Amino acid sequence: MRRPSPLPPPPSRDEREPEEPIEVFLPVVAPRGSDDVDGVTAPVVPFAQPASAEPARRGAGEHAEPDTAGGGPDEEPMLRARDVWxxxxxxxxxxxxxxxxxxxxxxxxxxxxxxxxxxxxxxxxxxxxxxYSPLFAVERVRVVGTSQLPAAAVEDALSAQLGRPLPLVDSSEVKAVLVAFPLVESYTLEARPPHDLVVRIVERTPIGTISSAAGYTLVDAAGVALSTTPERPKGYPEITVPGGITSRAFAALGMVFRSLPDDIREQVTAMSATSPHDVTLTLGKTGTDVVWGDASESARKAVVLESIMTSRPPAEVSEYDVSSPGAVVVR
CATH class of the missing domain: 1.10.12 (Lyase 2-enoyl-coa Hydratase; Chain  A, domain 2)
Incomplete structure (x- = not known):
């Protein structure tokens, strides 16, 4: 790689012109007291010639040998690969x-x-x-929300979950265990670190008993058989439905019973229905009937019936007809 020279090379020694000797005239001052000062001059002394002028004195034909040690003035040093790298x-x-x-x-x-x-x-x-480590293993199972179902029995049935990490609790196994308890309507699992597993249970609400050859079967509003005893359980009304627990009449009867206030529900001793539109309740020992009709507007009918029973107790009435809540008939 060659780079251009920024300035022209200087002339060589052979090309330089010989320099002329310079003559210098110096005035000479006469000694003090001398009258003859005219025509007195100082001698002429030429300056020393520089070394570059020697070739010119030697003759025009003589030339100095070129200095080959550093190369010619136009030549530039070659770049090596190491310098480029x-x-x-x-x-x-x-x-x-x-x-x-x-x-x-x-x-x-x-x-x-x-x-x-x-x-x-x-x-x-x-x-x-x-x-997922044993630091959060189940050490205790707690069952809450039960009133008729013994909680200790459910806890014992779920003892297989003890020792498992809380995230590894098998919900399908828990479901298989709780299905064996008819009173369990629904449930939820709640993990409480570090060692508690809480099972919240919603129990089924029995609405009455149905008489059969096997005895008296306690059922809920969905028709699920909760228990069967040879004698009629106390505190539950007797249900009479010709179509059985799978009929529409039984479904309407269950909706009516669940809409009743607690104080009226405790007085019901019998319930009957031949169709979804003629539900009838029987109150207490007096045998007073309550003609309910269908299950529509059950909440409003319950409020109207409670108000009428306050002013006219069942002991004074043989029948309450609240099938039309806007026009209650008392007989």
């Missing part, structure tokens, strides 16, 4: 330094995001590992 490496290092300088803020932001993500991943993995 060193220059390329220096250029790459400078370029990388500039790139690092201009991307320092981006690198810092990337490091912060990477650190945050790593911390979050470690937190999640640690939490999951701890949750």
């Amino acid at each position: 060193a220059a390329a490496r220096a250029r790459r290092r400078a370029l990388r330094a500039e790139v690092r300088r201009f991307t320092a803020r981006q690198r810092r932001r990337r490091i912060v995001w990477a650190g945050s993500a790593a911390a979050l991943v470690l937190l999640v993995l640690g939490s999951v590992g701890a949750a």
